[in-house]
Amino acid sequence: MLLPFLIVGGVGLVLLLISLVLGDIFDHFEVGDGAISGTALAVGLVVFGASGALTASGGLDVVWAYALSVVLAVVGYVLSVLVVRNLSRSSDGVPLSAVGLTGVARSDISTSGGEVSLDGPGEVERRIAYSDAFIAEGSRVRVVEHAGTRVKVTAD
Template sequence: MTLFLVIGGIGLVLLLASLVFGDLFESFGVGEGGLSGIAAGVGAVVFGASGVIAFSADLGFVWASVIGIGFALVAAFVSQRFIHRLAATEDAPPPPLEGAFGMTTATTGPGGGEVRLEGVQDLESRLAWADDEIPAGTRVQVVAVSGSRVLVRRA
C-alpha cells in the first residue's frame, strides 16, 4: 500500500507544480505534443488512489496494481485529450496595430485624443496622440504603439 501512496503523492506534487508553474515537461523539452505534466500528475494520483482502494478491498498487490495502472492510463488519456482541446481553443494574438487605419473621434494632438480603428478586433476605440493637431473626423494611420495608446498621423 505504501507504493500506491508514494506514487499518488508524487503525482499530486507534479500536478500542483504543473498547475502553478506551467507544464514542467515542456521546461525540459519532454512532452511536446505528447504527455503533459498535468496529465502525468493526474495519472499518478489516480494510480495511487485506485491502487489504495483496490488493496484495501483485499484484492492483493497484483490486482491492485493492475487496477491502478488501468485507471491511471484512462485518466491520463482523458486529461490529455481535454488539455489538447483547451489548447486548441486559445485565441490568436491580436493583429499588430502599426499601419492600421482609422478615424479620429476627438481632436488629437501631442496632449492626447482618441481614434476608432478599422479591422481591430480587441478594442475599436483607443487613446491616441499625434505630433501635430488633427481634428475629429480625420482619417489617420497608426505609426507606433505605446501600451494601449497609439501614435497616429494623417493618412
Template sequence: MTVFLVVGGLGLVVLLASLVFGDVFESIGVGEGGFSGIAAGVGSVVFGASGVIVLNSHLATVWAYVIGVGFAIVAGAVAQLLIKRLSDTEDAPPPPLDGAYGMTTATTGPGGGEVRLEGVRDLEARLAWSHEDIPAGTRVVVVGVSGSRVQVVRAS
C-alpha cells in the first residue's frame, strides 16, 4: 500500500505545482503539447487512489497494480486530450498596430485623445497621443505603441 500512497502523493504534488506555477514539464523542455505535468499528475493520483481502493477491497496485490496502471493510463490520456483541446482554443496574439490607419474620434495631442483603428479586431477605439494637436475626424497612422495606447501622426 505504501507504493500507491507515495506515487499518489507525488502525483498530487506535481499536479498542484503544475496548476499553481505553470506546467512543470514545459519549463524543462518536455511539454509544449507533447506531455503535460497536469496529465502526469492526474495519472499518478488515479494510480495511487485506485491501488489503495483495490488493496482495501482485499484483492491480490497484482490486481492493484494492473487496475492502477489501467486507470492511470486512461485518466492521463483523458486529461492530456482535454488540455490539448483547451490549448487549441487559445486566442491568437493581437495583430501588430504599427502602420495601422484610423480616424481620430476626439482631439488628440500630447495630453491624449482617442482613435478608431481600421482592421483591428480586439478594440474598436484606443487611447492615443501625438506630438501635435490633431482635430477629431482626421485620418491618422500609428507610429508607436505603449501598452494599450498608440502614438499617431496625420496620414499622408
C-alpha cells in the first residue's frame, strides 16, 4: 500500500536533484514553451509520495490517501511553478527602476557623466550617472531618470 507512494516520491526526489544540479531538464527541450517545469514537477511528485505515505501509514483509506495526495501534489506543483517563474524573471539581468533612490556622488557629475553609489536594495556597485547641473564628488544625489545602466541625478 505504501510502495506506490514511495516509488513516486523517490522518482520525484531523483528528478529534483537532477534539476538542482544540472538545471531544469525541460529547458533543453521545447516542451510547452516553458509551461512545464522539471523542478516543479519534481516537487509535485515528492509531495505526492510524502503525503501519500504519511496518510496511508496513518490508517486513512487508500482512496482518500490517493485523493489527498493528488490535491497536495497539484498545490505543490502550482506553487513551485510560481516560485520558479518569479525567480527566473528576477534573475534575467533586467535592472529594477532606480528612480527615487538616493546616494552619493563618487566623482564629479556633469552632463558628460560621473559615478554614483545608490542606497537601494541590490545596489552594490557604482552606476554611471549624469546631471543637467554640476554636482561635486561626495554630494548627496537623487535619481530622477533611469535608462539602462545609466541614471540621471539631481543634488539632494
